[in-house]
Amino acid sequence: MxxxxxxxxxxxxxxxxxxxxxxxxxxxxxESLTVAATEDPTLSRMTIVTSGSEAVIEQxxxxxxxxxxxxxVLDLNDGKFIERELMLVKVKATGAFREEMKRxxxxxxxxxxxxxxxxxxxxxxxxxxKLDAFIESxxxxxxxxxxxxxxxxxxxxDRILKV
Amino acid sequence: MEQSSKQFTGAxxxxxxxxxxxxxxxxGYPGGAVLNIYDAIFHQDKFKHILVRHEQAALHxxxxxxxxxxxxxxxxxxxxxxxxxxxxxxxxxxxxxxPMVIISGQVPTYAIGEDAFQECDTVGITRPCVKxxxxxxxxxxxxxxxxxxxxxxxxxxxxPVLVDIPKDITAHLCAFEYPETVxxxxxxxVTKGHLGQIKKALKLLAEAKRPMVYSGGGVVLGDASAxxxxxxxxxxIPITSTLMGLGGFPASDKHFLGxxxxxxxxxxxxxxxxxxxxxxxxxxxxxxxxxxxxxFLSNPRxxxxxxxxxxxxxxxxxxxxxxxxxxxxxxxxxxxxIAAEKPAQNTxxxxxxxxxxxxxxxxxxxxFAQSTEFIKPQYVIQKLHxxxxxxxxxxxxxxxxxxxAAQYYPFDKPRRWINSGGLGTMGVGLPYAMGVQFxxxxxxxxxxxxxxxxxxxxxxxxxxxxxxxxxxxILLNNRYLGMVRQWQEFFYENRYSESxxxxxxxxxxxxxxxxxxxxxxxxxxDVDGALVEAFSPKLKDRFVFMNFLTDQKENVFPMIxxxxxxxxxxxxxxx
Numbered sequence: 001m002x003x004x005x006x007x008x009x010x011x012x013x014x015x016x017x018x019x020x021x022x023x024x025x026x027x028x029x030x031e032s033l034t035v036a037a038t039e040d041p042t043l044s045r046m047t048i049v050t051s052g053s054e055a056v057i058e059q060x061x062x063x064x065x066x067x068x069x070x071x072x073v074l075d076l077n078d079g080k081f082i083e084r085e086l087m088l089v090k091v092k093a094t095g096a097f098r099e100e101m102k103r104x105x106x107x108x109x110x111x112x113x114x115x116x117x118x119x120x121x122x123x124x125x126x127x128x129x130k131l132d133a134f135i136e137s138x139x140x141x142x143x144x145x146x147x148x149x150x151x152x153x154x155x156x157x158d159r160i161l162k163v
Numbered sequence: 164m165e166q167s168s169k170q171f172t173g174a175x176x177x178x179x180x181x182x183x184x185x186x187x188x189x190x191g192y193p194g195g196a197v198l199n200i201y202d203a204i205f206h207q208d209k210f211k212h213i214l215v216r217h218e219q220a221a222l223h224x225x226x227x228x229x230x231x232x233x234x235x236x237x238x239x240x241x242x243x244x245x246x247x248x249x250x251x252x253x254x255x256x257x258x259x260x261x262p263m264v265i266i267s268g269q270v271p272t273y274a275i276g277e278d279a280f281q282e283c284d285t286v287g288i289t290r291p292c293v294k295x296x297x298x299x300x301x302x303x304x305x306x307x308x309x310x311x312x313x314x315x316x317x318x319x320x321x322x323p324v325l326v327d328i329p330k331d332i333t334a335h336l337c338a339f340e341y342p343e344t345v346x347x348x349x350x351x352x353v354t355k356g357h358l359g360q361i362k363k364a365l366k367l368l369a370e371a372k373r374p375m376v377y378s379g380g381g382v383v384l385g386d387a388s389a390x391x392x393x394x395x396x397x398x399x400i401p402i403t404s405t406l407m408g409l410g411g412f413p414a415s416d417k418h419f420l421g422x423x424x425x426x427x428x429x430x431x432x433x434x435x436x437x438x439x440x441x442x443x444x445x446x447x448x449x450x451x452x453x454x455x456x457x458x459f460l461s462n463p464r465x466x467x468x469x470x471x472x473x474x475x476x477x478x479x480x481x482x483x484x485x486x487x488x489x490x491x492x493x494x495x496x497x498x499x500x501i502a503a504e505k506p507a508q509n510t511x512x513x514x515x516x517x518x519x520x521x522x523x524x525x526x527x528x529x530x531f532a533q534s535t536e537f538i539k540p541q542y543v544i545q546k547l548h549x550x551x552x553x554x555x556x557x558x559x560x561x562x563x564x565x566x567x568a569a570q571y572y573p574f575d576k577p578r579r580w581i582n583s584g585g586l587g588t589m590g591v592g593l594p595y596a597m598g599v600q601f602x603x604x605x606x607x608x609x610x611x612x613x614x615x616x617x618x619x620x621x622x623x624x625x626x627x628x629x630x631x632x633x634x635x636x637i638l639l640n641n642r643y644l645g646m647v648r649q650w651q652e653f654f655y656e657n658r659y660s661e662s663x664x665x666x667x668x669x670x671x672x673x674x675x676x677x678x679x680x681x682x683x684x685x686x687x688x689d690v691d692g693a694l695v696e697a698f699s700p701k702l703k704d705r706f707v708f709m710n711f712l713t714d715q716k717e718n719v720f721p722m723i724x725x726x727x728x729x730x731x732x733x734x735x736x737x738x
Contacts, residue, residue, distance in 0.1 A: 010349060014286060014298070025291050055477065062474035068295040068315060071349040163348060 002031070002051045004076040004083060004153040006161050007064060011037050011044040015069040019046065022067065028052065028060055032085075032150025043071065043163065047152045049128075071163055080156040086123070087131045088113075089138075090145040093120040097142055108134045119144060127151075173302040173333040174203035177266065180309035183341040186210045186237050188228060188601055190221040194241025195281060196268025199333035213601065213630065216622040218245050220594035222252020223620070226261050227591075227598030230581050231556060233386060235317050236263040236598070242270055243281030246327075247288065251588060253323050254292040258585025259407060260384055262321035264312045265293075271331035272300060285327045294322030302335035307342055314345045319352025320472040321384060352471065356488030361496050364467040364484050365506060367440050371465075372512035373519075374400040375438035377423065380407030380584065381445015381470060381490050383577045388412065390494035391444065397501045398508070401520055403431035405446050406569055407584040414573030415553075420520065421529075424452040425723045426566040429528035429732060432721070434520055436462055436729045443468045445490045448479045449585075456480060458728025469493045528721050528734055529570055537714035538687050540564065540639040543694075544571035547609060547637060550694045555607040556581065556599045560592035560616030563645035566719045568611040590619025596634040597626060607635070607698060614640045614664050624677040627706045635697050636708045638670060641715045649718045653733070674708035685712045 009015050016035055023030050031049040038045045050060060057075065064073045076083075091101050093115075105112055105122050108130070114121035124134055128151055135146065155161065171179070177200060181189065190213045193201045204212050215221040218240045225236030236256075240249045246267045256263050270279040286298045295315050297308050308326055316324040368374050382391055382404075388411050395402050395418050402412055403423040412419055421428035423435050435441070435453070441464050446452070453459045456479055467484040468476050476485045486493055531541045544567050547555070557572055558581040559565040565582055574580045581599055583591045596610035617638055627634060647662040671681030680702060684693045690711070697707040720735040 014290075017287070018290060021290055055481075059474065059478060062476075066472070066474050068347070068350050 001054075001057075001077075002049065003057050004081065004151060005048045005050060005061065005064070005073065006076055006153055007046050007048070007073045008038070008043050008071045008161060008163060009046060009067075010069045010071065011042050012069060015044065016046075018067050018069055019048070019064065022063055023050075026059075026063065028056065032148075034150040034152055040163070045161075047150070049151050072161060074155070074161045076153045076155060079159050081153050081159070082156060083127050083151050083153045084125055085128050085131055085151045086125050086149045087134070088147045089122045089124065089135070089143065090119050091122060091138065092118065092142045092144060094118050097139075101142065104134070104137060110134070168338060170336040171339045172199065172203070173305055173328065173335050173337075174199040176302070176305045176337070176339045177309065177328065177333065178203045178207055179339055180306055180341060181237065182207070182209045184235070184309070184313050186235075188213055188225070189237045189239050190215060190225040190228070190598070191239030192218050192221055192241065192245060194245050194268060196242035196270060196330045197239060197245075197333075199330065200239065200266070200268065200328075212239075213597075213626070215594070215626050217620065218248035219252050219590070220597070220620050220623045220626065222249050222263075222265070223255065223588075223591045223594035224598035224601070225263055226252060226256045227558060227581050227595035228602045229256075229261050229263055230595075231578050231599045232602045233384075233578065235313055236261065237266070238263065239266045241268045241281065242285065243283045245281075246283060246285040250289060250292065253289055253325065255583050255586045255588040255591060256323045257292045257294070259380060259583065260321050261323065262316040263323040264309075264316050265323060265325040267325060267327045268333075269298070269327045269329040272329045273331065275329065285325070289325050292323075293325050296325040296327065298327045299329070299332055302332050302337045305332070306339060310342045310345045311347065315347075315350065319350075320475075353487050354471075354489040354492055356469065356486045356493035356496060358496065360484055360486045361493060362500065364442065364486060365497055365500050367465055367467060367484065368398060368400070368442060369506035369508050371400075371438075371440035372509055373437060373439040373516045374398070374442070374513075375434050375440070376400060376402040376442045376444065377405070377435060377446055378402060378408045378411050378444045379405040379446025382408050382411035385445060385471070385490040386577070387445070387491035387494050388577045390491055390498060392416075393498050394494055394501070397498065399513070401434055401517070403427070403435060405449070405452050405584070406582070408446065409569060409580045410574035410577040413575040415575055420524075422569055423729075424449075425454070426570065426719050426721065429526045429721055429734065430520055430523035432723070432729045432732060433523045437519075439464050441466045443470075444494070445470060447475045450479075453480065453729060454723050454731070455726055455728045458731070461728075526734070531735060533687075534714065535687055538684065538690055538711055540567050540641070540711070540713045540717055541571050542687070543637065543639060543690055543711050543713070544568055544611065546690055546694050547611070548572045550698050551607050551609065555579070555609045556603060558582065558592050558595035558599060558608070558610045560612040560619075561587045561589045562613050562616060563641075563649065563717075563719050564611050564613045564616075564639040567639070589616040592616055593620050593623045593627075593634075593636070596636075597623060597630075597632055600632045600634055601630070608633075609635045609637055611637045611639065613645060614638060614642065614667055615644045621673075624674065624679065624706075624708075628678045631704065632706055633702075633704050634706050636706075638708065638710045639713050640667070640670070640710050641713045641717065642667065643715060646719070652718070653722075653724070670708060670710040674706075679706040679708055682707065682709045683712070684709060
């Protein structure tokens with residue numbers, strides 16, 4: 001099953017490679033991994049999207065907790081949470097495509113953030129599924145380039161991951 | 164204030180940190196990046212630096228110093244090849260959870276990343292095989308980093324911690340103040356076990372019809388031996404041990420069923436398979452211990468697991484009653500509960516269980532056919548036990564001789580049996596013996612080895628000469644990589660691919676060339692006399708290298724073939 005794991009770790013060089021190294025060394029899946037400093041510059045927050053049986057997920061959480069640089073780990077799937085991902089898509093915008101792209105972008109509540117003679121760049125935010133759906137609904141020939149950030153997640157309501 | 168205003172070089176600060184940690188020995192090898200540190204060592208005499216002949220041996224010696232004392236082992240190596248040579252030793256310690264601090268030199272900060280001479284990404288290379296590592300980028304951070312390194316290495320589930328220090332940092336100046344305490348917001352190992360879980364565990368054990376205890380290296384590392392003995396005696400239940408746990412419970416006690424696992428005893432493996440309540444203490448259900456997991460689980464039993472590392476629990480086998488905590492503290496709580504509550508036990512069922520165990524013991528699975536023609540390796544170990552009165556520290560390398568030492572030298576005390584269980588590193592035996600002998604200068608130290616393993620760190624004969632280490636090497640020389648040969652015999656239809664050791668040196672002359680005593684023993688009737696002589700007062704202060712030419716075709720039994728279940732044992736042909 002797909003799990004989203006959030007963690008806080010020391011914002012030190014090498015901390016990211018400890019986490020990435022753990023996943024490759026123990027053969028765990030990483031679907032995506034995002035990391036950036038938090039409002040407290042000594043801490044980084046990471047969101048890892050992974051998948052595995054309940055036993056594997058349990059091991060992943062334990063192994064992450066074992067890393068000395070990791071301060072706190074939360075399996076977001078243990079409760080209610082929100083997941084968002086950002087995608088930038090550069091699409092062909094010539095002739096009939098130009099109007100079509102504008103319309104698709106509106107339907108998915110994206111924004112056109114760059115307009116060029118032959119192309120638009122669309123910014124879209126949402127769950128991974130929504131971004132997938134957008135890609136699928138476009139004519140494959142129209143897609144010039146895509147870039148996705150990977151998912152970020154946060155617990156709903158008073159589920160808070162903080163030191 | 165006066166003290167804190169005085170300026171020291173990074174190298175001097177590092178040495179002072181080692182003094183603050185009461186380090187007795189630093190095992191190391193100098194080189195360009197650590198010259199400042201070696202100069203600071205030259206100016207001090209609080210700890211002794213031991214010069215090895217290869218960095219790998221420095222790591223193993225420091226590791227064995229730790230295994231035999233419980234203190235943190237310290238090694239010092241230079242950058243680049245010094246660090247890469249150390250990696251096998253670090254990984255060996257990591258797999259067996261040995262507390263160590265390794266200091267490695269690094270090229271100057273301004274040269275990092277430029278492929279400088281003797282540069283390697285030491286922190287990157289060692290990351291997967293250390294508990295933690297640090298790159299010190301500022302002289303002001305040395306003291307705090309060293310404090311953290313010793314704390315992390317020795318607390319929780321212990322392990323090696325590496326501190327990489329660039330050369331320019333060791334020359335920079337700053338004041339020295341060693342932090343008194345260390346607090347890491349991201350690291351606070353649990354020590355006390357959950358009392359509710361402990362009560363539940365005790366109830367299960369008391370009510371069990373076929374209880375069994377399985378103890379591992381955690382009992383030795385956690386100095387929990389006395390508490391374990393008390394528990395077993397109070398409950399009067401059987402116990403087995405892993406390779407790493409040997410000595411944690413006295414082998415001569417009637418409750419002890421011998422080692423379990425791939426080359427464990429028939430009674431230990433059968434009892435492990437057939438028990439209805441299993442208490443695992445500081446052990447990790449390793450593949451060499453429980454064999455095939457599905458087969459192991461095919462017999463339902465309730466499993467209680469005490470371990471300081473939560474990730475060891477339910478890793479390979481689902482645990483019914485997990486108890487995260489320091490084994491010593493948890494066992495002490497259990498013993499207190501037993502004393503207070505005196506739980507009623509199922510004595511009728513227990514008697515039947517011991518009767519069954521007695522029947523399994525009756526197989527006498529470690530018996531072997533003596534020979535007048537060939538020296539039996541098992542006999543050499545038995546005799547070694549007799550001659551040393553079971554009091555020796557025994558180190559071993561990896562292979563058949565390691566299993567024979569584990570099977571035929573019953574250990575009654577912890578920290579006496581020193582070997583590489585997890586990583587299975589050939590070549591550890593001699594440097595292990597060095598580390599033990601430094602820690603226990605008056606003790607008898609025997610290194611049981613094979614002709615394959617001993618040649619992997621044979622250069623250390625020179626270190627043993629320099630420091631006059633009176634180690635006794637027991638070489639069980641069968642002219643084969645014995646364990647490889649055994650598997651080839653059983654599973655590859657006798658195709659002995661590259662497992663024959665040709666062109667062996669004359670070990671007697673070799674030992675003599677290094678200034679040691681060499682012996683060659685070919686005849687079974689000379690075994691007793693040779694061992695008595697080697698351990699006699701006459702040779703008490705000498706390093707003795709005993710080359711026993713043993714039966715080439717001897718195999719280690721019992722044996723569970725790889726991937727098979729615990730009760731699927733191959734026994735010796737005479738059984």
